[in-house]
Amino acid sequence: MSVDKATVAKIASLARIQMDDAALEQMVPELNGILQWVEQLSEVDVTGIAPMAAVIPNTLRLRDDVIDADPLTGGGRQGDVLANAPAAEHGFFGVPKVIE
Amino acid sequence: MTDLTNLGVKDIRDGVAKGDFTAREVASAFNAAVADAAALNAFIVTTPDYALAAADAVDSKRAAGEPLGAMAGVPIGMKDLFATDGVQTTAASHILEGFTPRYESTVSQKLWDAGAGMLGKLNLDQFAMGSSNETSYFGNVASPWKKAGSNAAMSPGGSSGGSSSAVAARIAPAATGTDTGGSIRQPAAFTGICGIKPTYGRCSRWGVVAFASSLDQAGPMARSVEDCAIMLGAMAGFDPKDSTSLDMPVPDWEAALNSDLRGKKVGIPREYRMEGTDQAILDSWEQGKVWLKDAGAEIVDVSLPHTKYALPAYYIVAPAEASSNLARYDGVRYGLRDLPDGSGLQDMYAATRAAGFGDEVKRRILIGTYVLSAGFYDAYYTQAQKVRALVARDFERAFEQCDVILAPTTPTASFPLGSMNEDPLTMYLNDVFAVPASLAGLPAMSVPATINADGLPLGLQLVGRPFDEQSVLNAGLAIQQRADFTAKPDKWW
Numbered sequence: 001m002s003v004d005k006a007t008v009a010k011i012a013s014l015a016r017i018q019m020d021d022a023a024l025e026q027m028v029p030e031l032n033g034i035l036q037w038v039e040q041l042s043e044v045d046v047t048g049i050a051p052m053a054a055v056i057p058n059t060l061r062l063r064d065d066v067i068d069a070d071p072l073t074g075g076g077r078q079g080d081v082l083a084n085a086p087a088a089e090h091g092f093f094g095v096p097k098v099i100e
Numbered sequence: 101m102t103d104l105t106n107l108g109v110k111d112i113r114d115g116v117a118k119g120d121f122t123a124r125e126v127a128s129a130f131n132a133a134v135a136d137a138a139a140l141n142a143f144i145v146t147t148p149d150y151a152l153a154a155a156d157a158v159d160s161k162r163a164a165g166e167p168l169g170a171m172a173g174v175p176i177g178m179k180d181l182f183a184t185d186g187v188q189t190t191a192a193s194h195i196l197e198g199f200t201p202r203y204e205s206t207v208s209q210k211l212w213d214a215g216a217g218m219l220g221k222l223n224l225d226q227f228a229m230g231s232s233n234e235t236s237y238f239g240n241v242a243s244p245w246k247k248a249g250s251n252a253a254m255s256p257g258g259s260s261g262g263s264s265s266a267v268a269a270r271i272a273p274a275a276t277g278t279d280t281g282g283s284i285r286q287p288a289a290f291t292g293i294c295g296i297k298p299t300y301g302r303c304s305r306w307g308v309v310a311f312a313s314s315l316d317q318a319g320p321m322a323r324s325v326e327d328c329a330i331m332l333g334a335m336a337g338f339d340p341k342d343s344t345s346l347d348m349p350v351p352d353w354e355a356a357l358n359s360d361l362r363g364k365k366v367g368i369p370r371e372y373r374m375e376g377t378d379q380a381i382l383d384s385w386e387q388g389k390v391w392l393k394d395a396g397a398e399i400v401d402v403s404l405p406h407t408k409y410a411l412p413a414y415y416i417v418a419p420a421e422a423s424s425n426l427a428r429y430d431g432v433r434y435g436l437r438d439l440p441d442g443s444g445l446q447d448m449y450a451a452t453r454a455a456g457f458g459d460e461v462k463r464r465i466l467i468g469t470y471v472l473s474a475g476f477y478d479a480y481y482t483q484a485q486k487v488r489a490l491v492a493r494d495f496e497r498a499f500e501q502c503d504v505i506l507a508p509t510t511p512t513a514s515f516p517l518g519s520m521n522e523d524p525l526t527m528y529l530n531d532v533f534a535v536p537a538s539l540a541g542l543p544a545m546s547v548p549a550t551i552n553a554d555g556l557p558l559g560l561q562l563v564g565r566p567f568d569e570q571s572v573l574n575a576g577l578a579i580q581q582r583a584d585f586t587a588k589p590d591k592w593w
Binding site for chain 2: 001007012015033034042044046050053056058060063072073077086095096098099
């Protein structure tokens with residue numbers, strides 16, 4: 001399978017990365033090179049093989065059903081959470097006006 | 101007094117404990133070496149005050165007769181992928197430039213708790229995506245090594261290139277690394293140092309900037325196997341804040357180090373004899389077998405039939421996970437925001453990500469987005485995860501016949517910066533020997549073997565069963581004792 005410029009533009013839009021024409025033109029052969037190379041995976045016989053879900057068998061744990069069980073990841077840290085926000089306003093993340 | 105910057109983790113820890121020198125003297129010596137090595141560009145930020153404060157704390161503890169930690173008095177470099185409270189954490193990207201975490205990653209916290217200090221945040225490939233340390237927003241890192249007869253700046257490998265450069269240049273006795281598809285082992289091999297990626301889940305991923313979560317694993321980089329064993333012990337351990345953390349005890353790897361390999365079987369995977377591998381690398385592999393045999397091991401041939409498919413599978417799985425992980429960089433919660441005049445939310449996302457990510461990061465996000473998109477998911481992603489299961493099964497079967505696997509770490513020695521940029525694929529091939537163990541989550545280490553005709557280091561790789569870091573370290577120690585790798589780069593920086 002290979003991609004053309006329109007497809008790369010579509011992927012870039014899905015990935016929310018703005019790309020101008022020149023950037024798209026440059027990306028097309030690079031992505032095609034990689035995609036053609038990974039194509040060789042289709043020659044592997046995977047009959048009866050389940051896709052890997054966990055590399056090392058592990059059980060999925062549940063944390064204790066307690067508020068703020070871990071002080072580092074619990075609540076009450078609004079200031080820390082907002083400290084690096086580009087536009088924190090009134091205790092919230094500020095974003096441009098959204099009009100649909 | 102000997103130059104303190106020539107000492108490694110064990111010698112510093114023991115020397116401080118015995119009172120041969122103070123932790124402050126050690127930290128001062130390394131701070132000075134770091135300040136003198138700006139030409140390597142190994143650090144994005146230096147934190148001499150942090151190193152001194154940690155050292156002073158150790159010296160006071162010792163004066164008070166309190167017990168000292170496993171890393172007491174050892175100043176280290178911290179790969180700038182670990183969140184450090186109050187110190188900028190960038191993943192070498194523009195999008196996180198200026199990001200100052202309000203929390204500490206589990207692994208770095210464990211190291212500070214063990215008495216280590218921080219010399220600074222080490223440069224790396226942007227978001228750990230790269231094999232040469234040429235994708236950092238903060239510039240290339242240079243290896244301290246030079247090719248004989250050439251003045252060209254050489255690659256320290258990647259993505260942990262700041263770590264490998266700093267440790268090889270002796271401006272840090274040890275450094276943290278992270279390995280997603282070879283990012284500890286390949287730079288270690290390129291710079292003549294040791295580095296181990298433990299079993300997936302040994303080291304907590306909490307507070308480590310995510311690249312590909314099913315593969316990312318932290319580990320130590322240092323100049324000896326003993327130093328790696330000590331530092332890994334300080335980094336590893338169960339963490340409830342990481343859902344894939346291994347809930348099992350951390351063995352005392354240092355205490356159990358033993359290079360007597362009698363009764364052990366070392367597997368030589370025949371599929372690792374690949375076209376394009378340097379003759380010098382193949383020769384060092386042969387030499388490695390002789391060394392391990394000399395240590396008492398039996399050498400057996402093993403087969404890992406899906407080896408050639410590991411790298412293409414990796415270049416589907418890792419970008420897929422990266423495209424998902426890196427969706428968080430949106431200009432809303434932290435990091436860069438690019439808000440062109442009059443633009444809305446969607447435009448802001450796209451402009452922010454266009455300005456904040458480098459070319460290699462964008463390439464991988466696009467590949468990942470494509471292989472996960474409707475209509476292609478099964479053909480690419482599901483197929484890759486099935487192939488990954490086969491790669492893991494190959495190892496399982498091989499480990500029915502051997503205890504540890506010996507292979508080259510890389511197909512070539514280091515190359516000059518800027519010499520491999522014409523095609524992303526040629527760069528990817530650097531990790532052809534490293535990626536299979538990553539896909540299978542296995543512990544794997546690179547140890548220096550020899551110097552090639554150009555005067556550049558070559559590494560050998562050891563891969564072990566899940567949870568069996570000890571066999572990897574023990575075989576590494578056996579090689580270290582026989583390789584007697586004492587070559588040092590000449591100081592030019």
